Amino acid sequence: MKFIAFNVREDEEKYFAQWEKETGNEVLRLPEMLDMTSVEKTKGFDGVLALQTGTYPSEMFAEFKKFGVKVFSIRNVGVDNVDLDAAKENGIVVTNVPAYSPNAIAEFSVTQLMQLLRNTTIFRNKVAKQDFRWAPYVGRELRSLTVGVIGTGRIGRAAINIYRGFGAKVIAYDLYPNPELKEQGIYVDSYDELFSQADVITLHMPATPNDHHLVNSEILNKMKDGSYIINTARGALVDTKALISALKSGKLAGAALDTYENESDIFNHDLSGKKIDDPIFKELLALDNVLVTPHIAFYTETAVENMVLISLNSAKSVCEDGTASTIVK
Numbered sequence: 204m205k206f207i208a209f210n211v212r213e214d215e216e217k218y219f220a221q222w223e224k225e226t227g228n229e230v231l232r233l234p235e236m237l238d239m240t241s242v243e244k245t246k247g248f249d250g251v252l253a254l255q256t257g258t259y260p261s262e263m264f265a266e267f268k269k270f271g272v273k274v275f276s277i278r279n280v281g282v283d284n285v286d287l288d289a290a291k292e293n294g295i296v297v298t299n300v301p302a303y304s305p306n307a308i309a310e311f312s313v314t315q316l317m318q319l320l321r322n323t324t325i326f327r328n329k330v331a332k333q334d335f336r337w338a339p340y341v342g343r344e345l346r347s348l349t350v351g352v353i354g355t356g357r358i359g360r361a362a363i364n365i366y367r368g369f370g371a372k373v374i375a376y377d378l379y380p381n382p383e384l385k386e387q388g389i390y391v392d393s394y395d396e397l398f399s400q401a402d403v404i405t406l407h408m409p410a411t412p413n414d415h416h417l418v419n420s421e422i423l424n425k426m427k428d429g430s431y432i433i434n435t436a437r438g439a440l441v442d443t444k445a446l447i448s449a450l451k452s453g454k455l456a457g458a459a460l461d462t463y464e465n466e467s468d469i470f471n472h473d474l475s476g477k478k479i480d481d482p483i484f485k486e487l488l489a490l491d492n493v494l495v496t497p498h499i500a501f502y503t504e505t506a507v508e509n510m511v512l513i514s515l516n517s518a519k520s521v522c523e524d525g526t527a528s529t530i531v532k
């Protein structure tokens with residue numbers, strides 16, 4: 204079996220090498236993204252692995268078919284950027300890594316919220332200017348807050364446990380409630396209820412066309428003054444312009460964005476010294492009550508190891524047996 208992997212980073216290398224040694228299969232590793240300019244490189248390979256937020260369009264799957272590719276294994280969980288219909292039409296099996304480390308992402312939500320609550324960016328900037336005064340940046344404690352969790356899949360449930368561990372009151376919304384959580388009475392009945400009752404909203408849901416700009420000016424207006432939004436899920440869920448207005452008006456006290464709606468040409472690229480032609484993004488970066496991180500909530504040793512090994516095992520299993528537990532349906 205022959206595999207090719209795109210967008211491979213140096214921190215993934217040892218896991219690829221380990222897998223090759225253990226299974227006797229070879230994987231050609233490339234640093235570049237998979238797009239219509241690089242897809243030709245997949246010719247003659249049985250399986251293709253990739254990890255990126257940029258899209259995998261329908262034409263790509265037609266090319267895979269032409270080149271004899273059987274399986275497309277993404278090394279992450281979200282499939283919003285994969286044209287699954289086109290994959291099906293072209294007979295390409297798609298696999299993902301549904302649970303590489305829910306805790307990695309859940310912990311990052313809490314990490315970022317804690318920083319916002321204690322104004323660490325503001326204090327870091329003040330200290331750099333040798334201004335060591337405290338007032339008026341008094342912090343807030345998690346145990347005095349209500350955290351609203353959207354999405355109670357693996358990541359949302361890990362977040363609920365961690366937030367509860369800090370003493371926060373947790374409420375949640377999910378179109379498909381988890382039976383155990385339902386019994387605990389954690390769910391509210393609507394987004395309106397969730398946004399109006401919570402001091403903090405943390406997003407842990409996939410992006411679908413129905414949820415585009417779920418966090419918009421209308422729903423933000425329903426929040427208490429001085430609330431927080433944490434997005435470690437997908438940029439498309441948040442109307443960034445509306446978020447900026449809410450941050451400027453004081454409706455929101457802060458936001459932590461690990462994803463951004465137009466991130467694919469920005470995050471995980473070295474743009475030092477280059478002009479970023481995105482006025483909305485630049486406006487975000489200029490706000491001291493916003494924490495922007497380049498889609499790193501997932502980025503832990505545990506997660507990276509699982510992403511590489513599980514995706515490779517999935518690709519191998521599809522090639523050998525025509526099936527895998529991680530096939531995206």
Ligand code: COI
Nearest residue numbers: 255256279280281498501
């Ligand atoms: C995912 O697993 O879907 C992520 O958001 C991680 C990212 C590197 C694509």
